Amino acid sequence: MFWNVTQSLLGGLATTVEIFILTLIFALPLGLVLAFGAMSRWKPLRYLVQVLVWIIRGTPLMLQLIIIFYGPGLWLGKNIWSGDEAGRITATVVAFSINYACYFSVIFRGGIEGVPKGQREAGEVLGMTKSQIFFKITLLQMMKRVVPPMSNEIITLVKDTSLARIIAAYELTFAGYSFMKSAGLTWPLFYTGVFYLLFVGILTILFNYIEKKLDYFR
Amino acid sequence: MAILEVKNIEKHFGSTKVLHDVSFSLEEGNALAIIGSSGSGKTTLLRCLNFLEIPDHGTISVKGETLFDAAASSEIRDKDLRMKRLHFGMVFQSFNLFPQYTALENVTLAEKLLAQEQPDFKQHRKEILDRINAHGYELLKQMGLSERTQHYPHQLSGGQQQRVAIARALALKPDILCFDEPTSALDPELTGEVLSVIRGLAEQKTTMIIVTHEMAFARDVSDQLIFMDDGVIVEQGDPRQVIDHPCEERTRQFLTRYTQG
Numbered sequence A: 001m002f003w004n005v006t007q008s009l010l011g012g013l014a015t016t017v018e019i020f021i022l023t024l025i026f027a028l029p030l031g032l033v034l035a036f037g038a039m040s041r042w043k044p045l046r047y048l049v050q051v052l053v054w055i056i057r058g059t060p061l062m063l064q065l066i067i068i069f070y071g072p073g074l075w076l077g078k079n080i081w082s083g084d085e086a087g088r089i090t091a092t093v094v095a096f097s098i099n100y101a102c103y104f105s106v107i108f109r110g111g112i113e114g115v116p117k118g119q120r121e122a123g124e125v126l127g128m129t130k131s132q133i134f135f136k137i138t139l140l141q142m143m144k145r146v147v148p149p150m151s152n153e154i155i156t157l158v159k160d161t162s163l164a165r166i167i168a169a170y171e172l173t174f175a176g177y178s179f180m181k182s183a184g185l186t187w188p189l190f191y192t193g194v195f196y197l198l199f200v201g202i203l204t205i206l207f208n209y210i211e212k213k214l215d216y217f218r
Numbered sequence B: 001m002a003i004l005e006v007k008n009i010e011k012h013f014g015s016t017k018v019l020h021d022v023s024f025s026l027e028e029g030n031a032l033a034i035i036g037s038s039g040s041g042k043t044t045l046l047r048c049l050n051f052l053e054i055p056d057h058g059t060i061s062v063k064g065e066t067l068f069d070a071a072a073s074s075e076i077r078d079k080d081l082r083m084k085r086l087h088f089g090m091v092f093q094s095f096n097l098f099p100q101y102t103a104l105e106n107v108t109l110a111e112k113l114l115a116q117e118q119p120d121f122k123q124h125r126k127e128i129l130d131r132i133n134a135h136g137y138e139l140l141k142q143m144g145l146s147e148r149t150q151h152y153p154h155q156l157s158g159g160q161q162q163r164v165a166i167a168r169a170l171a172l173k174p175d176i177l178c179f180d181e182p183t184s185a186l187d188p189e190l191t192g193e194v195l196s197v198i199r200g201l202a203e204q205k206t207t208m209i210i211v212t213h214e215m216a217f218a219r220d221v222s223d224q225l226i227f228m229d230d231g232v233i234v235e236q237g238d239p240r241q242v243i244d245h246p247c248e249e250r251t252r253q254f255l256t257r258y259t260q261g
Helices: A002-038 A043-058 A061-075 A085-113 A117-125 A130-167 A172-183 A187-216 B042-049 B074-078 B081-085 B103-116 B125-142 B158-171 B188-203 B215-221 B239-244 B249-260
Strands: B004-013 B016-026 B031-035 B057-062 B065-069 B088-091 B176-180 B208-211 B224-229 B232-237
Touching: A002 A043, A002 A085, A002 A130, A002 A172, A002 A187, A043 A085, A061 A085, A061 A130, A085 A130, A117 A130, A117 B088, A130 A172, A130 A187, A130 B103, A172 A187, B004 B042, B016 B042, B016 B224, B016 B232, B031 B042, B031 B215, B042 B176, B042 B208, B088 B158, B103 B125, B103 B158, B125 B158, B158 B176, B158 B188, B188 B208, B188 B215, B215 B239, B215 B249, B224 B239, B224 B249, B232 B239, B232 B249
Parallel strands: B031 B208, B031 B224, B088 B176, B176 B208
Antiparallel strands: B004 B016, B004 B057, B057 B065, B224 B232
């Protein structure tokens, strides 16, 4: 039985990791784009981003996931997500990417605005272009600033993947819970918790490593 | 002919006029000191020369070439702004070194980025980078920092950081080197080492503009002196003349406050 549960949980873990990694791949760059939008000198864009961030941060992720998964089928009369597991995972990644990009954008904006103005000016008087200033000067200083708040958000993401159960994506929590329903077993729930703890433990080590790596400057 | 010619510069921040009809010229190899109380417009003037602020009115010419003319359409004005900036070097009050780079990397970064834009960079990559690094090392050595090239800014004292910043400003061989209160963030002990570096540059006939509160230094080192108050040039001329025998009442008041200290 233990082996059965382990196998099943590993299957769920694969989905959890897939949602986690894909969400990061889309949400990190999108968050940076939104951060620039929120700092734009063009007011309409700035307001648009502010309203988006307000809506996404102001409503539950579970609600957003339900709307994104069922919405197209209900309003367009046509389900854009395929009915299988892949379709559910795609819908989850879309909902999560939008949600997390909004949170990331606020962290990125804080990181960029926290780099002293004199850094940009020093680059300007040395004849650097805007993109050279961003990539060669601002970016690394911003990264150093955002690692602690980002690690919080990313660890939250690990556990938020369990929300995908609401649209029946077979992720880790779903896998553990199913043994309670089918066989009345409760210990797989605690075993599931161990999987999350190990996952987050590895991430914590990784974030500590990055923080250390960036410790060579102030 | 003067290397720098500044005519009728005006600058407003909102409805506050910070610079009013500022005109002066500077000869090649001369050092110009600008003195005046805080808020008199000295720093804004320097920032206008480096295009960190865009003047609302007036012209700036270097070596007879008009770099900036407020009357021109903004498109013509901003064209090649980046390259125009390279006529001026800037040393900031708060150093503004890049913390993630070593002293040597701080000095060489801009030169390397410019070199990358040259068409022959890929073929001669190694030689070009070696040459730039050698140049950077030479500049740091000139600043008395040959032992500190691999240090990061936070490992250096304020005076050392400012000397790295001076080397960085010199790296692109600007026509005119600007200093914005270069010692105001330093304690008296460290002030001396930075001032002596600037004095050395003056002796080598580097064309410089120095905004400073160090009156004795301005009097000794500069060839020309401007006293500013409330956004206008109140008095300008020979530094000894202006400091020892000011013509204007406002200059006299300012200097009295300083000498009484």
